[in-house]
Amino acid sequence: MKQTLTALLGEAAVHSLAELGDRAPHLRPYLPERALLVTPPTPAEGAAVVACAQREGWRVLPIGAGTKLNWLGNTPKADIFLRTTAWHKLIDHAAADMTVTTQVGIPFQQLQQHLAAAGQWIAADPLFRETATLGGCLATQSNGTLRQRYGSWRDQLLGVKFIRSDGQIVKAGGRVVKNVAGYDLMKLLIGSYGTLGILTEVTLRVYPLPDAVQIWQLQGETTALGGGLAAILSSSLAPARCVLRLEPTGRLLLELEFHTLREVLALGMLGDRLSEIARTHNLRLESQSPSGIVLNPTPEQVILKIGVPLKEMLPTLNQLHRLATELTCGCRGEMSAGVGYVYLQGKEEHLRQLILRLRQRIPQGYVTVLGAPLSLKQQLDAWDYRGNAFKLMRLLKQQLDA
Known part of the structure; x- marks a missing residue:
């Protein structure tokens, strides 16, 4: 296999997985010993690798920087890890049309820095x-929590190019905001972990950088916070973020971030309206500096992704805190628009019990185990698929692989 791939790409593009494992020790359990790390210089060469793998019966797993490789459910059954980091060309930034087209290997922060020079940004705050x-x-x-106002990746994506299982590069969507032709393959690819196709190039909508940012926190009893949250969601206020945050101490708070104009802030209208909501619901209102959860990959880290109906966010975080206290686990997290990330620490058996019991208490939703030691994931269904979702996804993949 190595000889074939080296002949196809050259020695500089084919390596053993020890290179990635040495840089990220927590990923070693997810790296099959005999698999190869392949970095095609161009998407066309990546497509050639996929075509070759299909002929030879080799299994391919695409990766980027590897920051979320341990988000897989178990040790991947892969012969080739196809790394996309060489595909980092920024193809077109149409500032007037508020779109950007780029290859997918570009670091997210580097893309943001380029857009910032033109007073624009991608309104997303992914982990890592x-x-x-x-x-x-x-x-x-x-x-991240910016999906409250700007939507998820699926809402911001306008067009894609990707490699099919047979090694063909195909495209869906386009480079304009109004594009309704054909099947919406883009939404299928987002969140598919590379199982339906390997992204090579994308077009995203961009937004003007906020003229001014203001952050407020509402603090108080759980019932009062619930009332305050309901009042904000039913009002004409339009926060970019509306985040319920669970701190390690067990304290719950509501954090609001507004992207607006400096003239609006100078009038003090936001503060006045929030003060009225705070008084009505017996909450404390404070102006804050930007904050948030910083999750860095470590071997013992456990990250959960939780999705629930909007009205269940507060009860879910309360349940989480009670279970963490009972099982002596460290816990912090945040939820917005029904989706959130939680960071846990503790003994493995206690963490397993916490996850299983939390799932039982969330009948409408999901608790997915993203980052975790492999030994813990092997004791659980990491994805928490419910109903017919998993069967449907398998059928869909079979159709696309055919």
């Missing part, structure tokens, strides 16, 4: 955004 590639963020549907 300092090191992750754009393609990795899209393939894992790694969203």
